[in-house]
Amino acid sequence: MPDFARPSTVDEASRLLAAGGWRVLAGGTDLYPGAGRGLAGPVLDVTALPGFSKIEMAKGLRIGAAVSWSSIAEARLPPALRALQQAARQIGGRQVQNAGTIGGNLCNASPAADGVPPLLAMDADVELVSEAGLRRLPLQDFVLGPRRTALREGEVLAAVLVPEAGLAGQSGFVKLGARLHLVISIAMAAVRLEVTGGVIDRAAVAVGACSPVARRLPAVEAALIGAGVCQAVERVRAGDVEAALSPIDDIRATAAYRREAAVELVRRAVVEAVA
Secondary structure: OOOOOOOHHHHHHHHHHOOOOOOEEEOOOOHHHHHHOOOOOEEEEEEOOOOOOOEEEEEEEEOOOOOOOHHHHHOOOOHHHHHHHHHHHOOOOOHHHHOOOOOHHHOOOOOOOOHHHHHOOOOOOOEEEEOOEEEEEEEEHHHHOOOOOOOOOOOEEEEEEEHHHHHEEEEEEEEEEOOOOOOOOOOOEEEEEEEOOEEEEEEEEEEEEEOOOOEEEEHHHHHHOOOOOOOHHHHOOHHHHHHHHOOOOOOOOOOOHHHHHHHHHHHHHHHHHHH
């Protein structure tokens, strides 16, 4: 088995992955720092695979798994994706944004992955490919826990899919860290709202870094529906936010601080979404 492969077709990549033992490489911003003194096993680079590095509109939006954060930040996208673009501009520094990819962010499955809450708020799915064919999963079913995903042996994440319904409305993203830039999130929130005549028709709210996986907040969403945009923040009740979360104490913050922060971040993300 070679130490490195950069296949140019999905069929070739699937055949190699089916043999087992490969480490998948896109941007490398998680893979290389986590490798220590050396990578364990051969590396398969997916950046040459067709569609893996493209953003395409087709019955919704398809974002290839190897699309970089800087490409997402600079793309002309609907207002519903503003939250994702705001997150893209806050993931690491410019060098990390140029190299790091949306697929790597999801497959790394960190509870503090900034890309997950905005994508949850858009009801995103993931497209997985292997020798067995294509498989599509809701994002909420793909990220299972810290460093755990639903990827099967021989599968690779090919794309993130946002349905047409998820492209409606406008959105906002807010994160909290120990400083303004180059920081892992203590807590973050993404909100997508559909507004007609100044009244909220539909709402999607997600919080990250406050549970083993980022979570939607159904009680908060229900409370926002029917609210006027000027009164929306008042509908975000602390109890509804805190009841949906299960934060931990760690070196960045206590669980109690995260709960309080999450309430404020959701309120600020609501303001961002209607701005």
